[in-house]
Amino acid sequence: MTLRAVLPIMALLALTTLGACGFRPLYATTDNDYNTTANMARVKVAVISDRVGQLTRNALIETLTPRGQSANPLYDLEVTLTESTSDQGFTKDNEATISDYLISAQYRLTRRSDSKVLRDGNVRSRTSYNIVDSDFASIEAEDTAREDAARNLAQLLANQVAIGLRSQ
Numbered sequence: 001m002t003l004r005a006v007l008p009i010m011a012l013l014a015l016t017t018l019g020a021c022g023f024r025p026l027y028a029t030t031d032n033d034y035n036t037t038a039n040m041a042r043v044k045v046a047v048i049s050d051r052v053g054q055l056t057r058n059a060l061i062e063t064l065t066p067r068g069q070s071a072n073p074l075y076d077l078e079v080t081l082t083e084s085t086s087d088q089g090f091t092k093d094n095e096a097t098i099s100d101y102l103i104s105a106q107y108r109l110t111r112r113s114d115s116k117v118l119r120d121g122n123v124r125s126r127t128s129y130n131i132v133d134s135d136f137a138s139i140e141a142e143d144t145a146r147e148d149a150a151r152n153l154a155q156l157l158a159n160q161v162a163i164g165l166r167s168q
Helices: 003-020 036-040 051-064 135-166
Strands: 043-045 075-090 096-111 117-130
Touching: 036 135, 043 051, 051 075, 051 096, 051 135, 075 135, 096 135, 117 135
Parallel strands: 043 075
Antiparallel strands: 075 096, 096 117
């Protein structure tokens, strides 16, 4: 058999296998009118300390509730952040030229009605930035790396919230 003859058969087999295993798109509306996006808007994000916490929380709120926060949230999301930097590239004089910026988040999504934990765990985001001779440029590069990592972390957290809400 040629590859052209086998490919459609394999595609058909893959589709039927996905349907049989219970696969369903995360943001799809189900038969019982469950809507992940609408439930994500019912999550209240607790205040996260420090500047990177503010950046992460703001990006998370924009992702979860693009039309504004709910007056009656059904779920609470608590996030604790830790951040670190580590130098990677070095010159002959042992001066760093590249640094990695890492944010780790420990999160817990709970339902308000019965305080049941729907999902908890850890996620992390890492970015790199160049360290140059200009102090101002290095500080700006680090700030930009911090903002990028906070945005990426917020997206990872939003995905975890969607999974937690969908699996309840």
